[in-house]
Amino acid sequence: MRYSELGRDNVRKGLGQDLLKRLADIVGEKYVLTDDEKMEKYSHDETMGYQFFPDAAVMVETAEEVSKVLRLAGQYSIPVTPRGLGTGLSGGCLPIHRGIVLSMERMNQVLEIDEENLMVVTQPGVITGELHRTVEQQGLFYPPDPASLDSCSIGGTSPRGQGDRGRFDTERPRTMSAAWRRCCPRERSSPPEARWSRMLPVTTSPNS
Ligand SMILES: Cc1cc2nc3c(=O)[nH]c(=O)nc-3n(C[C@H](O)[C@H](O)[C@H](O)COP(=O)(O)OP(=O)(O)OC[C@H]3O[C@@H](n4cnc5c(N)ncnc54)[C@H](O)[C@@H]3O)c2cc1C
Numbered sequence: 001m002r003y004s005e006l007g008r009d010n011v012r013k014g015l016g017q018d019l020l021k022r023l024a025d026i027v028g029e030k031y032v033l034t035d036d037e038k039m040e041k042y043s044h045d046e047t048m049g050y051q052f053f054p055d056a057a058v059m060v061e062t063a064e065e066v067s068k069v070l071r072l073a074g075q076y077s078i079p080v081t082p083r084g085l086g087t088g089l090s091g092g093c094l095p096i097h098r099g100i101v102l103s104m105e106r107m108n109q110v111l112e113i114d115e116e117n118l119m120v121v122t123q124p125g126v127i128t129g130e131l132h133r134t135v136e137q138q139g140l141f142y143p144p145d146p147a148s149l150d151s152c153s154i155g156g157t158s159p160r161g162q163g164d165r166g167r168f169d170t171e172r173p174r175t176m177s178a179a180w181r182r183c184c185p186r187e188r189s190s191p192p193e194a195r196w197s198r199m200l201p202v203t204t205s206p207n208s
Pocket of ligand 1: 045046081083084085086087091092093104145146148151155157
């Protein structure tokens, strides 16, 4: 539904001061945004003509924070929409049910490059182009190659199978992901540490 048809002011509920304080206790006050001017960025992606404001935009830094926010949101049945860097062209990160936009932009570290097994462990907010450059320094190659290379996140390239402009047909991010760390409202037993992606040595053809 188009934002203009929704009549935003009529549906706005807000989260309440108590809940906002609990979110701030998890991520820090400056990483919980509620005023419209600051949330404008989180109300749209690159899809033309759609805009939905959340009740709050929350910028997490660790997987533990993600879990805590999800647990809190689950407790109050608040919708949560994950957001990478908002370059999507199909509205995937739009908070159409309001609630919380969970932004991954602060989770921007490449954690480990395992040259022997051609695996990399990253946080989801790493810019795809940064991952390219980081592994290239070690003579490796991460094939997914979207035109938005320097503005989209590694986490945002996988959920809908995006992330390529067709040059390396068989190596879309989703097919290259060996594991994601799932963060759930409830504790799960020993998930993998983070998301892994298979890499290729630069000398290997992606289709071989
Ligand atoms: C100029 C331009 C060029 C583009 N070129 C291409 C191209 O060549 N090929 C292509 O396929 N696409 C392309 N796109 C679309 C877009 O860049 C890709 O879809 C990109 O993968 C989105 O990444 P993002 O970080 O911006 O994700 P977002 O738009 O923020 O999110 C995309 C989806 O991923 C979900 N998500 C994000 N992070 C997580 C997470 N950590 N866990 C779970 N779900 C998450 C969101 O909820 C949403 O559903 C282009 C876009 C632009 C503006």
